[in-house]
Amino acid sequence: xxxxxxxxxxxxxxxxxxxxxxxxxxxxxxxxxxxxxxxxxxxxxxxxxxxxxxxxxxxxxxxxxxxxxxxxxxxxxxxxxxxxxxxxxxxxxxxxxxxxxxxxxxxxxxxxxxxxxxxxxxxxxxxxxxxxxxxxxxxxxxxxxxxxxxxxxxxxxxxxxxxxxxxxxxxxxxxxxxxxxxxxxxxxxxxxxxxxxxxxxxxxxxxxxxxxxxxxxxxx
Ligand SMILES: Nc1nc2c(ncn2[C@@H]2O[C@H](COP(=O)(O)OP(=O)(O)OP(=O)(O)O)[C@@H](O)[C@H]2O)c(=O)[nH]1
Ligand SMILES: [Mg+2]
Numbered sequence: 001x002x003x004x005x006x007x008x009x010x011x012x013x014x015x016x017x018x019x020x021x022x023x024x025x026x027x028x029x030x031x032x033x034x035x036x037x038x039x040x041x042x043x044x045x046x047x048x049x050x051x052x053x054x055x056x057x058x059x060x061x062x063x064x065x066x067x068x069x070x071x072x073x074x075x076x077x078x079x080x081x082x083x084x085x086x087x088x089x090x091x092x093x094x095x096x097x098x099x100x101x102x103x104x105x106x107x108x109x110x111x112x113x114x115x116x117x118x119x120x121x122x123x124x125x126x127x128x129x130x131x132x133x134x135x136x137x138x139x140x141x142x143x144x145x146x147x148x149x150x151x152x153x154x155x156x157x158x159x160x161x162x163x164x165x166x167x168x169x170x171x172x173x174x175x176x177x178x179x180x181x182x183x184x185x186x187x188x189x190x191x192x193x194x195x196x197x198x199x200x201x202x203x204x205x206x207x208x209x210x211x212x213x214x215x216x217x218x219x220x
Contacts, residue, residue: 066119069121096132
């Protein structure tokens with residue numbers, strides 16, 4: 001009898017990478033810049049996309065893919081901001097993959113879009129390994145997860161170009177040091193940009209918008 005060694009994990013990730021390249025090429029053809037918005041559950045992913053849609057919607061075409069175990073709730077929120085949105089229900093899966101995104105792209109008016117926000121499933125682990133065809137990766141955590149959340153999940157911060165520490169307005173109330181979280185981010189990945197934000201006070205929101213506009217079209 002011969003032993004047959006099958007490296008399933010590697011094959012799945014390679015196949016995903018090939019599909020992600022296809023998605024990216026399609027987005028490039030339409031001049032759409034895609035942002036993969038990852039982060040902790042409840043950290044403010046949908047909120048920060050809503051803020052961006054409100055601030056950028058008059059000068060750029062914005063679309064969204066809402067990925068979640070039950071995606072319709074966030075999709076409805078995006079639609080209230082006039083953002084064409086495709087919900088992707090992942091069921092038991094804890095991340096989006098390039099195959100799901102490929103089908104979502106078929107249902108979006110790519111001709112009308114300049115920016116695509118892809119909200120990934122809320123957690124800091126599974127989304128890390130799966131490219132979707134995005135041009136930029138953003139990771140969002142908030143102070144309410146505890147100020148050791150960054151150092152507990154270093155991998156995802158290594159793959160992103162922007163990290164956001166959100167809900168800094170309630171840092172004192174939850175006994176968290178937002179500056180320590182930013183320091184942790186920069187220690188883990190010295191090349192990343194890190195921002196502190198708050199929907200309540202507006203802190204950092206201008207810089208979030210600047211990051212998005214400053215990173216459009218760099219792939220063309
Ligand atoms: N105090 C405070 N609350 C915030 C802030 N940003 C978001 N929230 C609240 O946090 C809660 C979760 O925000 P969402 O934007 O739904 O978070 P999410 O990451 O999309 O959540 P999931 O998709 O369920 O993982 C909501 O009640 C928001 O209103 C902030 O800056 N400060
Ligand atoms: Mg959400």
